[in-house]
Amino acid sequence: MEPGDAVEAGDAVGPGEAAEPEPTLPEPVRQRIISVAAAVLPTLPGDELPAPLRRVAKFAPNRRARLGGAPIATQLAGDPLFRQRVASRVLADAGALGAAVVSGASPAAADPVEVAALAYLARPTGWRALVEDAGAAVRAEVDSAAVAELVREAEQRAARAEHDRAVAKVEADKLRDEVARLREELGQLREEVRVLGRSLRETQARERRASELLATEKGRASRAAADHEAELRRTRARLAEAEAAAGAVRQTAKEARSVDDARLWLLLETIGRAAVGLRRELALDPADRLPADYVAEAFADNPTAADSARGLGTDDPARLDQLLALPRAHLIVDGYNVTKRGFGEMSLEQQRKRLITGLGGIAAQTGDEVTVVFDGAERMHGLPPAPRGVRVLFSRKGETADDLIRRLVRAEPPGRPIVVVSSDREVADGVRRHGAYPLGADSLLRRLARA
Known part of the structure; x- marks a missing residue:
């Protein structure tokens, strides 16, 4: 092997x-x-x-x-x-x-x-088992070192115990002398105890009198506690009544919300049928060309290739997914701004090929219209056919990809969701004024990496 x-x-x-x-x-x-x-x-x-x-x-x-x-x-x-x-x-x-x-x-x-x-x-x-065995061996060495440390500590404690025993023996001799002295003091203390006994009996008499007073005060406190408990029960009854009233209010609000939902559904149904009737009355046929196709013909360096460029058919990728999920969304990509940020070590031809292939996957998954714009029409030579649903445009001489992107956005009808991917702040500010959603290049790169 x-x-x-x-x-x-x-x-x-x-x-x-x-x-x-x-x-x-x-x-x-x-x-x-x-x-x-x-x-x-x-x-x-x-x-x-x-x-x-x-x-x-x-x-x-x-x-x-x-x-x-x-x-x-x-x-x-x-x-x-x-x-x-x-x-x-x-x-x-x-x-x-x-x-x-x-x-x-x-x-x-x-x-x-x-x-x-x-x-x-x-x-x-079986390489994972070898790694686990090594971990077990390392832990065993650590445990062995810990055991050795415990043995050393036990030996040190034994030495200290022996020393403490010798000290205790000396202390015992001292204590014997102390005991003899204390016995002498004990006699004196017994006399003091008799005196203190008399004092104690007097104190106990005073304590009994204090206990009687305490019992009287406890009776008063019990009556006050009973009054407090009665008041608490009345408060709980009022709280139960308030909760019942709140439940009735919530039920009323729920019924009102149900009525509002029914009205909203009826309004949306009416609008939908009105739109169908208006389309039938205006006799609008499905459009076989999109606004970006006209911009491609009018402003790209090779207007006759606009149809073939479409193919045959913030930095959070989750935000990009949400926008692409909107109906009839149009994704416009600042080509070199994305490729030089994500895989700038490749040649320009490889950058274009990799980005266009990834956008083909997004177009196939979402069904959205996708347009990618590159600087310089002369780079178009040798470009492979674009995937279905992807339009590839190159700016003409004297015009930048940023200008072409702004023209594409302005050509779209108001209200259509337009998503522009570029980390160029000027491009983002320009398309935002025309109602587009600008996103950073990292959102698309992370979306392509996830796919």
Whole structure:
């Protein structure tokens, strides 16, 4: 079994199954994984390094794992291809131990932390069990250290007990002398007790008199409590009457709300039938062309290609989904503003292809009209056919994509939901004045990533 095969076996997920979550790694195993991955980073070609780790690879060896630990761990967990490249180099350096881990075995004499780190990177069959075994071994070492600490503490307590026993012996001798002295004082105290006994009897007589007074006051307090309880019962009766009245009011409000709902339904039904009658009276046929088609013909550099460009048919993606769920919504996308923010490392042709393909999926899912606008008509050469439901437009010479977007928005009828995706503040402010809903580029990028 090759290291690459081990990674594919460990990460493979059957059809319809969800990938298992990353295991919780013991801290020594996590630190070891980051250490070996940091050592491998400089050996990887620049095009094989994930973008977040290219800067980390330039760190000094003694700072690479310490300062770049978090991004290294994130890439290892989320990028199987990067993890496979790291595993192939680490397993080659590990020799026989790496071969044993790839085969799914754990040599008895091997360091469990090293075995778990290799298993996490290579991910052979049963690699999670190797990681769990390493965690158990680490916990066992911690428990062993704790037991040793307890033994040391017990020995220290025994030494202290022996010392305390010697001190107690000395104290006992002192106490014997103290007892003799106390016996002498006891005689004196007995005499004092007799005196105090007389005082106590006098005090008890005074206490009996106080008890009699207290009983009298308790009788008065009982009568006051009875009066209070009667008043409380009267208050509860009044509260019950108030609650009954409130229930009647709530029932009346519920009935009134039901009447309002019926009136609203009747009003909406009347409006709907009136709209059907008006459409029948005006004899309006379904439109075979949309407002954006006319803008494409009037202002794009290649007006004859407008029909073919349509195809044959804030930053929260949830907000984008809500807007696209509105009836007859029109999604207008500032092409390069989105692609350069989401995948600017690609060529312009690859950026356009990736965005248009993703928008085709959205058009297929929602059934909405989708228009994507790019700067520069000369970029249109070699563009593949647009997916169904997606219109692709390029601004003509001397005009920007922002201008074309504003023209598309102005061409739409008032009241139609228009969603404009652009992180350009000027574009957002301009289309908002014409009734469109501006959203940031991140909302579309996150929506495409989710799809």
